[in-house]
Protein backbone atom coordinates (compact mmCIF):
# COMPACT_ATOMS: atom_id res chain seq x y z
CA UNK A 1 0.00 0.00 0.00
CA UNK A 2 2.77 2.49 0.99
CA UNK A 3 4.63 1.67 -2.18
CA UNK A 4 1.58 2.58 -4.24
CA UNK A 5 1.39 6.00 -2.53
CA UNK A 6 5.10 6.68 -3.25
CA UNK A 7 4.61 5.91 -6.96
CA UNK A 8 1.67 8.29 -7.16
CA UNK A 9 3.64 11.06 -5.44
CA UNK A 10 6.55 10.63 -7.87
CA UNK A 11 4.25 10.84 -10.87
CA UNK A 12 2.61 13.99 -9.60
CA UNK A 13 6.03 15.67 -8.96
CA UNK A 14 7.14 14.77 -12.46
CA UNK A 15 4.03 16.23 -14.03
CA UNK A 16 4.46 19.57 -12.26
CA UNK A 17 8.16 19.99 -13.21
CA UNK A 18 8.71 22.66 -15.87
CA UNK A 19 10.52 21.34 -18.93
CA UNK A 20 13.99 22.90 -19.16
CA UNK A 21 14.70 25.26 -22.06
CA UNK A 22 18.01 26.75 -23.18
CA UNK A 23 17.08 30.14 -21.71
CA UNK A 24 16.09 28.62 -18.36
CA UNK A 25 18.36 30.18 -15.72
CA UNK A 26 18.51 26.81 -13.92
CA UNK A 27 20.35 25.08 -16.74
CA UNK A 28 23.91 25.29 -17.97
CA UNK A 29 24.57 25.07 -21.70
CA UNK A 30 27.81 23.86 -23.26
CA UNK A 31 29.23 24.93 -26.61
CA UNK A 32 32.26 23.59 -28.43
CA UNK A 33 34.57 24.49 -31.26
CA UNK A 34 37.26 22.45 -32.97
CA UNK A 35 40.66 23.75 -34.08
CA UNK A 36 43.57 22.11 -35.87
CA UNK A 37 47.29 22.70 -36.02
CA UNK A 38 50.39 20.87 -37.14
CA UNK A 39 53.49 20.79 -35.00
CA UNK A 40 56.65 18.87 -34.18
CA UNK A 41 57.66 17.78 -30.72
CA UNK A 42 59.70 15.32 -28.72
CA UNK A 43 59.04 14.08 -25.21
CA UNK A 44 62.15 14.66 -23.09
CA UNK A 45 60.91 12.77 -20.03
CA UNK A 46 60.28 9.36 -21.63
CA UNK A 47 63.05 6.78 -21.28
CA UNK A 48 65.79 6.40 -23.86
CA UNK A 49 64.59 4.11 -26.63
CA UNK A 50 60.97 5.35 -26.45
CA UNK A 51 59.95 6.39 -29.97
CA UNK A 52 58.56 9.71 -28.74
CA UNK A 53 61.96 10.77 -27.43
CA UNK A 54 62.77 11.45 -31.08
CA UNK A 55 61.51 14.57 -32.82
CA UNK A 56 58.31 13.79 -34.73
CA UNK A 57 55.12 15.52 -35.76
CA UNK A 58 51.37 15.35 -35.37
CA UNK A 59 48.30 16.83 -37.02
CA UNK A 60 46.70 17.98 -33.77
CA UNK A 61 43.00 18.57 -33.30
CA UNK A 62 41.69 20.34 -30.23
CA UNK A 63 38.14 20.58 -28.98
CA UNK A 64 37.38 23.55 -26.75
CA UNK A 65 34.24 23.51 -24.57
CA UNK A 66 32.73 26.53 -22.81
CA UNK A 67 29.68 26.50 -20.56
CA UNK A 68 27.38 28.93 -18.87
CA UNK A 69 24.01 30.62 -18.92
CA UNK A 70 22.73 32.18 -22.11
CA UNK A 71 23.21 35.92 -22.54
CA UNK A 72 20.66 38.26 -24.13
CA UNK A 73 21.82 37.11 -27.58
CA UNK A 74 21.06 33.48 -26.73
CA UNK A 75 24.79 32.69 -26.65
CA UNK A 76 27.04 31.12 -24.03
CA UNK A 77 29.63 33.00 -26.07
CA UNK A 78 29.75 34.02 -29.70
CA UNK A 79 31.91 31.48 -31.57
CA UNK A 80 33.74 34.54 -32.92
CA UNK A 81 34.66 35.46 -29.34
CA UNK A 82 35.98 31.95 -28.79
CA UNK A 83 38.05 32.35 -31.96
CA UNK A 84 39.41 35.65 -30.67
CA UNK A 85 40.77 33.81 -27.61
CA UNK A 86 41.91 30.60 -29.28
CA UNK A 87 43.29 31.59 -32.70
CA UNK A 88 46.21 33.60 -31.24
CA UNK A 89 47.10 30.49 -29.22
CA UNK A 90 46.90 28.30 -32.33
CA UNK A 91 49.24 30.75 -34.04
CA UNK A 92 51.77 30.23 -31.24
CA UNK A 93 51.89 26.46 -31.81
CA UNK A 94 51.10 25.91 -35.51
CA UNK A 95 54.12 24.76 -37.54
CA UNK A 96 56.34 25.11 -34.48
CA UNK A 97 58.48 22.84 -32.39
CA UNK A 98 56.23 22.70 -29.34
CA UNK A 99 59.16 22.20 -26.97
CA UNK A 100 60.27 25.76 -27.85
CA UNK A 101 56.96 27.30 -26.74
CA UNK A 102 57.04 28.61 -23.13
CA UNK A 103 54.98 26.22 -20.99
CA UNK A 104 55.26 23.36 -23.48
CA UNK A 105 58.77 22.17 -22.72
CA UNK A 106 57.32 18.67 -22.11
CA UNK A 107 54.55 18.70 -24.74
CA UNK A 108 52.48 15.63 -23.97
CA UNK A 109 48.85 15.79 -25.08
CA UNK A 110 47.94 16.25 -21.41
CA UNK A 111 50.28 19.25 -20.98
CA UNK A 112 49.10 20.79 -24.27
CA UNK A 113 45.47 20.51 -23.10
CA UNK A 114 46.34 22.24 -19.81
CA UNK A 115 48.24 24.96 -21.67
CA UNK A 116 45.15 25.81 -23.72
CA UNK A 117 42.73 25.56 -20.78
CA UNK A 118 44.77 28.06 -18.75
CA UNK A 119 44.66 30.61 -21.57
CA UNK A 120 41.00 30.49 -22.70
CA UNK A 121 38.38 32.57 -20.86
CA UNK A 122 35.52 30.64 -19.23
CA UNK A 123 36.78 27.38 -20.66
CA UNK A 124 35.24 24.23 -19.20
CA UNK A 125 37.44 21.66 -20.90
CA UNK A 126 39.95 21.09 -23.67
CA UNK A 127 40.52 17.81 -25.46
CA UNK A 128 43.69 17.38 -27.53
CA UNK A 129 43.91 14.69 -30.20
CA UNK A 130 47.38 13.68 -31.37
CA UNK A 131 45.71 11.51 -33.98
CA UNK A 132 42.26 9.97 -34.53
CA UNK A 133 42.79 7.43 -31.77
CA UNK A 134 44.65 9.17 -28.94
CA UNK A 135 43.48 12.12 -26.90
CA UNK A 136 43.88 13.84 -23.55
CA UNK A 137 41.26 16.01 -21.89
CA UNK A 138 41.44 18.44 -18.99
CA UNK A 139 38.50 20.04 -17.20
CA UNK A 140 38.35 23.19 -15.07
CA UNK A 141 37.59 22.64 -11.41
CA UNK A 142 33.84 23.03 -10.78
CA UNK A 143 32.88 26.72 -11.04
Ligand SMILES: Nc1nc2c(c(=O)[nH]1)N=C([C@H](O)[C@H](O)COP(=O)(O)OP(=O)(O)OP(=O)(O)O)CN2
Pocket residue numbers: 043052056107108109110130131134136
Ligand atom coordinates in the same frame (compact mmCIF):
# COMPACT_ATOMS: atom_id res chain seq x y z
N1 LIG B 1 49.41 9.68 -22.32
C1 LIG B 1 50.20 9.99 -23.38
N2 LIG B 1 50.89 9.03 -23.99
C2 LIG B 1 51.65 9.33 -25.04
C3 LIG B 1 51.73 10.63 -25.52
C4 LIG B 1 50.99 11.64 -24.84
O1 LIG B 1 51.03 12.82 -25.21
N3 LIG B 1 50.25 11.27 -23.79
N4 LIG B 1 52.48 10.91 -26.61
C5 LIG B 1 53.17 9.99 -27.27
C6 LIG B 1 53.95 10.37 -28.48
O2 LIG B 1 53.66 11.70 -28.89
C7 LIG B 1 53.76 9.46 -29.68
O3 LIG B 1 54.13 10.08 -30.92
C8 LIG B 1 52.36 9.08 -29.92
O4 LIG B 1 52.48 7.77 -30.34
P1 LIG B 1 51.26 7.03 -30.99
O5 LIG B 1 50.06 7.16 -30.15
O6 LIG B 1 51.70 5.68 -31.29
O7 LIG B 1 50.99 7.90 -32.27
P2 LIG B 1 51.66 7.83 -33.64
O8 LIG B 1 51.20 9.02 -34.41
O9 LIG B 1 53.12 7.67 -33.50
O10 LIG B 1 50.97 6.54 -34.23
P3 LIG B 1 51.55 5.40 -35.12
O11 LIG B 1 50.42 4.43 -35.20
O12 LIG B 1 52.75 4.84 -34.40
O13 LIG B 1 51.89 6.03 -36.43
C9 LIG B 1 53.20 8.60 -26.80
N5 LIG B 1 52.36 8.35 -25.66
